[in-house]
Amino acid sequence: MAVRRLAEIQPESFEFTPENQAWAEKQIAKYPAGRQASAVIALLHRAQRQHDGWLPRPAIEKVAAILDMPDIRVLEIATFYSMFNLKPVGKYFIQMCGTTPCVLRGSDGIKAVLAARIGEQDHVTPDGLFSWLEVECLGACCNAPMVQINDDYFEDLTPENVSTLLDNLAAGRDVKVGSQAGRHTSEPEGGLTTLTGFYGHDGAGPVQPHTSGTGATAPSAVSDQDNVPNEHTHGGVDHARDNTIGKPRGSVADTGTRTDDPVGSNQIESSARTTDAPDQAKERQEQSTRNNPSVPGPAGSPEK
Secondary structure: OOOOOOOOOOOOOOOOOHHHHHHHHHHHOOOOOOOHHHHHHHHHHHHHHHOOOOOOHHHHHHHHHHOOOOHHHHHHHHHHOOOOOOOOOOOEEEEEEOOHHHHHOOHHHHHHHHHHHOOOOOOOOOOOOEEEEEEOOOOOHHHOOOEEEOOEEEEOOOHHHHHHHHHHHHOOOOOOOEEOOOOOOOOOOOOOOOOOOOEOOOOOOEOOOOOOOOOOOOOOOOOHHHHOOOOOEEOOEEHHHHOOOOOOOOOOOOOOOOOOOOOOHHHHHHHHHHOOOHHHHHHHHHHHHHHOOOOOOOOOOOOO
C-alpha cells in the first residue's frame, strides 16, 4: 500500500454545518456510553462530503474532539482507508479499477483516455471538474472494465464511450449510470441463456401466467400425461414424483439421508400403530409375553 499523506495546503479550520452536526449527534447516540469512537468512520465520511470530497487536517481533528479520541487515532483511520481522500479532488472524482479482470477487458485503454483528458493521477483539472485515481477491485468484474465516479458505477467501458462520458459530464448533460453497452445489470451481453423460466413449487415445469380478463384458465404446469393413473399415482397425483422433488441422487445435494421410502412413511406407520384396535394391541402384548417370559403379561392374565 502506498504511503498516504495529508495535503500540504490546509484550511485554517473546519466546523460541521448545523445539519451535519445534528446528523453526527444521531450517529453517536446509536452507541452506548464509552463507545462513541464506533462512529468515527461515519463522521469522517460526512466531513469529507461537506468539504468538497476530501478530508483536511482540521476536519480530522474536529472529529477527534467530538468523539473524545486522540488526534493520532483518527488520523490513523483516515490514512488507512482509501475511501478517504486526503487531497483535493475534482467535482467528478474518477476511480478507475486496475485489477486483473478489468485489465483483461481493456482497462489500459480507459487509463490512456483519462491520462490524456485529465492528466496525471491526483491532478485536478484547472476548471476543477475532474481528477482520477487508479484503485483496486471495485467489485463489478462481470461488467469490466469500469470506473466509479463519485458514488456511481459506469461499466462496460471502451475508450470511445468513456470519452463521450467525460464530454457529457463536462457539459452538464445527464449521463447513464451502469452499463454503457446497454446490457441489463450483469446479464450476458447477448441476453439470458439460463434461468429464463420460473418453475413452480412442485418442480413440474415452467408455470405459465394466468390469462386476465378473458375468463380462460392458465395452462397447468402438469401435462395431461401426468394425470394418467399408474402404479405411482392415486387420483391423478404422482406421489413418486412428489417424494423426490428437491432430492437428487448422485449429486452434491445428496447428503446420504435419502431413502426409497416415501416422505413421512415412518411417521404414518407410527401413527397407524397408535390407533390400532384394542384386540390387536392385546394380541401383540401376548405375543411379546410368550417370546419373553420375564415380561409380565396383561393385567388379569393367568400366570403360566
